[in-house]
Amino acid sequence: MIDWESIRYFLAVARTGTMSGAARSLKVDHATISRRLSALEAEINARLIERQPRACRLTPLGQRVFELAQEMEEGAHTIERFLDANRLPPCGKVTLSAPPILVANFLVKHLAIFRRANPGIQLSVCSDARQVSLSRREADVVLRLTRPEEPTSVARKLGRISFGLYASKEYPHLHDPSAWEFIAYDSGFVGVLQREWLMGVAGDRPVACEINDINGHLEAARAGAGVAGLPDFLAEADVKLQRVTHNGEPFSRDIWMAIHQDLRRSPQIRAVMDFLLGIFSETPALADHRF
Structure with a gap:
């Protein structure tokens, strides 16, 4: 009987395409992934993965095993969900x-x-x-x-989360919208709705800095780095921030x-x-x- 744990590691490699990606998804080290995969291939006496310098590619046999393994995984999860749905009391x-x-x-x-x-x-x-x-x-x-x-x-x-523009009460351009500089998201967030909204509001005005975490936007705004687009439930409670008005559409x-x-x-x-x-x-x- 093939060890299900080894199949689980194989699935992670097949889905992510790399040993390191599989290690991150399963929260184990790279060596564990490699060892499990080698053990599985030795057990079935067949190669499932072609190990390349920067990626792992499924062999034709590996592709078919991947399809069957996904069915096994879904069956295992179905059993888990069935047992969970019938467990009393809640625990x-x-x-x-x-x-x-x-x-x-x-x-x-x-x-x-x-x-x-x-x-x-x-x-x-x-x-x-x-x-x-x-x-x-x-x-x-x-x-x-x-x-x-x-x-x-x-x-x-x-x-729903509504958003607004906020800046430090000490921001030197607080009352001069033409001089506002914005705290924005980096290019990794292209297509994310709040980034598109904020850049539309900013228009031709400059971006002061790019931060890829909303809590970083909050702290940067509090420090006076510029104007940030922040969730109202978070920013309105902050005594260091002031909401500023703009001519754009409301966003949520x-x-x-x-x-x-x-x-x-x-x-x-x-x-x-x-x-x-x-x-x-x-x-x-x-x-x-x-x-």
Whole structure:
């Protein structure tokens, strides 16, 4: 019988295309990936991966094994979801993936409340800007700023994040929009809606600096580095910042929650969903009053 763990490591290499990428996705070292893959190939006496200097390429046999292994993985996850959905009372580990801005500045403030109400559930909160797969159990519950599109997911809108322009109250050009300099995202964020909105507002005015993290934008604005486009729920509470007006369109992002459809009746998943529904509905700055 082939070791399922070795298959799991093979899947990671096949999906990422590199040993290092597989190591990052599984949170292990490069040597472990290489050792597992070599053991699998020795066990079946066949080559699945062509190891190249900067990439790993599937052999024809490896491609077919990859297709079959994905079916095995989905079957294993289906069993896990079935067991989770029938577990009483609510207990076990639930993984919640959410954007960094919500994790660092909102969710962590409510974890004590969740723990007191659900002592049997270990909530693992992952700060993820990337999309994660519910089908592959990379998360049990996800929060995203675009509607999740996995066909096996069930999504619900939780609220919205409105954005505005903010600068330090000590910013020398605070009252002279023509002299504003902007705190922007780097080119890695091309196509991201808040970057496009901010650059549209900036127009021909200069960019003072580029930072790829929203909390960095907040700190740079507080230090007087320029004008930043920040979530209102975060910036309005900061006594060092002042909202400034502009002629552009208002901007906001919807907040979506999604789970795999097989977990809709899971007690521990329902507990996390109810928790999220509660804290968003009770936070006026994030509740979507249009619905």
